[in-house]
Amino acid sequence: MKTWKDILISPSTTILNSLQIIDRGTMQLALVVDEYYRLLGTVTDGDIRRGILKGISLDSPVELVMKTNPTTANINDTKESVLAIMKLKRLHQIPVLDEGGSITGMELLENLIKKDRKENWVVLMAGGLGSRLSPLTDDCPKPLLKVGSQPILETIIENFIEHGFYKFYISVNYRADMIVDYFGDGSQWGIQIKYLHEDKRLGTAGALSLIEEKPRESIIVMNGDILTKVNFERLLDFHKENNSKATMCVREYEFQVPYGVIKVDHHKLLSIEEKPVQRFFVNGGIYALEPEVLERVPIGTFYDMPTLFEKLIEQNEETSVFPIREYWLDIGRKDDFQRANNDFKEGLG
DSSP: OOSGGGGEEOTTSBHHHHHHHHHHSSSSEEEEEOTTOBEEEEEEHHHHHHHHHTTOOTTSBGGGTSBSSOOOEETTOOHHHHHHHHHHHTOSEEEEEOTTSBEEEEEEHHHHSOOOOEEEEEEEEOOOOOGGGTTTTSSSOGGGSEETTEEHHHHHHHHHHHTTEEEEEEEEOTTHHHHHHHHTTSGGGTSEEEEEEOSSOOHHHHGGGGOOSOOSSOEEEEETTEEEOOOHHHHHHHHHHTTOSEEEEEEEEEEEOSSEEEEEETTEEEEEEESOEEEEEEEEEEEEEOGGGGGGSOTTSOOOHHHHHHHHHHTTOOEEEEEOOSOEEEOOSHHHHHHHHHHHHTTOO
16 A cells, blocks of 8 residues: 555544554555545554453444544645644644645655665664573573574564664673674674673663663664564654553453352352453563663662662653564564464464
């Protein structure tokens, strides 16, 4: 889908179908219109994720999650004025309307200005022992285990490169020399790589204290054993839209209780629910952080990311969750490693 006409939907279109249209398109949104092509609202990936967090079903009509007062441009507006609005409101696209409010086109930011590479640093945590994957990791760090034809960490880095990221930190400890020898300074991939050398285990956040120069932009932190197709640009957009100090990517996790669950009030039996399914959001191991958050990490001390988020919550800082709906796999055990290789054979990874 390459034109604005391909992203027109009605208010009764399901959220799932709207999501498919957004994903297949190039404009990162869908336009909700009536039968006269009058604009009723817009819906983005972020709008749908917020709806998921509120418990709205993907089978529900898109009008439940759409923005009903989106920013628009008039057909008579100049390119310069449209660009000024887009920069002011941090928009990637604006619908263009005629005098009657009907859609006549779209202005895209990338068509108005040259798109530069992203200045955000990506921090990849690759210092773990990978003991649950022994003996595979006895002589090889987990990030260098091959999934498909190349190491896990190389696939992760190439995924970021596809989204325009080129500045990386890699935290290393176990078999650090092998990781440094493989990736070097990143010039083979046309990127910059710096290393955070842990002389002891520092947890999933502790290595952030080793970053000497404070970043200027939001950073992405990710465990080095996760394979995913998360759109990192959308993660940063979501992070900024919510004015968050820290955003945690989460996965929906469900399990079925294998028994009938009894609800009681003292001695009285109120209900019996047979084998109910419980649903939760769990930590996905991917985070977006503002630079000042790094100052909260104690220097040279074991410190996990959940602890950092708990401290931010205690201090009433703005924290958000970004639901992952794309492919995601944490390679923690041997069966996960086998599944990852199977997924790549089938073209899922």
